[in-house]
Amino acid sequence: xxxxxxxxxxxxxKIVGMAHNGCCKQDGGGCPKKHG
Amino acid sequence: MNNNICVVELPGxxxxxxxxxxxxxxxxxxxxKEINDLIREENLEQLKDKLSTGVLYxxxxxxxxxxxxxxxxxxCVYCYARGGDTKEVIPLELAKDAIRCATAxxxxxxxxxxxxxxxxxxxxxxxxxxxxxYAESIYxxxxxxxxxxxxxxxxxxxxxxxxxxxxxxxxxGVMQNIQxxxxxxxxxxxxxxxxxxxxxxxxxxxxxxxxxxxxxINTMHRTxxxxxxxxxxxxxxxPALSSTVSRSxxxxxxxxxxxAKALLSxxxxxxxxxxxxxxxxxxxxxPSREHYCGMSTNNRVVTPHxxxxxxxxxxxxxxxxxxxxxxxxxxxxxxxxxNSRRKNLLKYHYDNQLGGxxxxxxxxxCHGGCPMANIWKGGLPIRKSEFICTVEHTLLPRLLxxxxxxxxxxxxxxxxxxxxxx
Numbered sequence: 498x499x500x501x502x503x504x505x506x507x508x509x510x511k512i513v514g515m516a517h518n519g520c521c522k523q524d525g526g527g528c529p530k531k532h533g
Numbered sequence: 534m535n536n537n538i539c540v541v542e543l544p545g546x547x548x549x550x551x552x553x554x555x556x557x558x559x560x561x562x563x564x565x566k567e568i569n570d571l572i573r574e575e576n577l578e579q580l581k582d583k584l585s586t587g588v589l590y591x592x593x594x595x596x597x598x599x600x601x602x603x604x605x606x607x608x609c610v611y612c613y614a615r616g617g618d619t620k621e622v623i624p625l626e627l628a629k630d631a632i633r634c635a636t637a638x639x640x641x642x643x644x645x646x647x648x649x650x651x652x653x654x655x656x657x658x659x660x661x662x663x664x665x666x667y668a669e670s671i672y673x674x675x676x677x678x679x680x681x682x683x684x685x686x687x688x689x690x691x692x693x694x695x696x697x698x699x700x701x702x703x704x705x706g707v708m709q710n711i712q713x714x715x716x717x718x719x720x721x722x723x724x725x726x727x728x729x730x731x732x733x734x735x736x737x738x739x740x741x742x743x744x745x746x747x748x749x750i751n752t753m754h755r756t757x758x759x760x761x762x763x764x765x766x767x768x769x770x771x772p773a774l775s776s777t778v779s780r781s782x783x784x785x786x787x788x789x790x791x792x793a794k795a796l797l798s799x800x801x802x803x804x805x806x807x808x809x810x811x812x813x814x815x816x817x818x819x820p821s822r823e824h825y826c827g828m829s830t831n832n833r834v835v836t837p838h839x840x841x842x843x844x845x846x847x848x849x850x851x852x853x854x855x856x857x858x859x860x861x862x863x864x865x866x867x868x869x870x871x872n873s874r875r876k877n878l879l880k881y882h883y884d885n886q887l888g889g890x891x892x893x894x895x896x897x898x899c900h901g902g903c904p905m906a907n908i909w910k911g912g913l914p915i916r917k918s919e920f921i922c923t924v925e926h927t928l929l930p931r932l933l934x935x936x937x938x939x940x941x942x943x944x945x946x947x948x949x950x951x952x953x954x955x
Contacts, residue, residue: 498567501559501937502953505819 538575539894543934550933551575552820552897559937595636598647598834599628600848601661605652607682607721609713611773611781613846616652621837627863628664631835634868644672648679651848655685683725690728694735702729704741706756708749726763733764741765746773746785753799761808769813776909777853789920793927804941812945816928825900829878839863843878844905881915889917899925
């Protein structure tokens with residue numbers, strides 16, 4: 498078996514790939530519907 | 534069964550992903566015993582580190598969204614808010630009241646302020662400057678996030694750069710002029726592309742947000758080429774979805790299976806071209822037990838009418854579901870939140886309302902999808918969205934395998950993740 502472990506660091510701010518967090522959360526993520 | 538661990542079978546033979554909060558462990562060419570051992574190890578890992586369940590929040594930060602206006606100079610064919618159809622602008626004093634009342638906690642000294650649509654956030658720039666100046670006068674620190682259509686002038690651009698604004702520009706690449714024309718029908722691509730180029734040239738961090746319609750389903754590669762030529766380092770795709778209040782109807786929506794395949798192809802294309810570009814698919818994120826959206830917990834977005842909505846798609850008091858989604862108002866210098874409505878919103882989470890999501894093995898990544906998209910499609914009570922389900926189940930097994938097999942894919946769709954290969 499080939500084993501691969503992916504771990505996210507909770508302390509770091511994420512900008513991309515955090516699309517699933519709400520527009521008013523503090524992570525810099527963004528609601529996908531917030532278009533100007 | 535551990536509710537925090539999901540096992541996903543990947544394409545090919547005996548390939549698996551064991552998903553838990555903040556972790557994905559792949560077992561490729563794994564026997565049944567080896568997978569069971571991996572699951573056992575992950576159970577122990579969970580017990581060892583109960584704190585690693587997602588993003589850590591700084592309790593000194595308060596968040597607030599403001600919709601400066603519902604007016605817009607573009608007439609995007611799919612606009613979820615019909616921006617420009619009405620032209621309400623938030624009164625300055627109302628915005629100030631909201632900012633001042635955003636927290637009653639003296640320890641919360643930092644503000645993350647989101648300026649969002651409705652209309653074009655920067656259309657009434659003098660007002661925006663006054664709102665931000667006021668925020669900066671009463672909070673120790675203000676972080677500003679702005680979503681804009683990118684049609685602003687040089688004065689606005691300089692302000693975005695000098696204030697280090699986290700800027701998201703709605704930009705549809707090769708479909709820009711067809712999907713995002715000015716009010717008079719003229720092309721918007723040249724001004725938007727020039728602004729993106731200049732923002733990035735000024736070392737601003739810009740995410741290009743690109744809507745994929747049914748008509749544009751095969752344009753992602755060309756849009757990526759165009760975005761890269763402007764210097765874009767991060768692009769986010771999302772499907773056009775219609776709602777009761779959107780400008781378009783369902784004919785703009787891409788087929789969900791075709792959309793998922795196009796996303797996978799876009800990621801492969803970025804690898805093949807060796808582009809220095811991050812792609813946010815909108816359907817893959819750090820595994821966690823978080824909600825998809827803060828709608829049911831902490832979203833507060835102030836509308837031009839002084840209402841506090843938990844979703845930007847319900848921005849007018851006359852909109853359907855306003856009595857459910859709007860959770861308060863700013864009035865007489867106070868922010869008044871309706872706690873019974875807030876409590877009611879807690880129901881809109883896959884853990885409580887979405888039936889099949891509770892046992893879905895993709896739930897830690899999907900998070901039940903956009904709650905409002907589900908409500909527009911299926912009404913209340915909230916239930917699974919067929920569109921989101923189809924995209925996730927088509928996309929994720931394949932994307933997870935691509936991540937496991939190719940470190941370049943991992944660097945394109947993830948940030949700040951460490952990968953160990955054994």
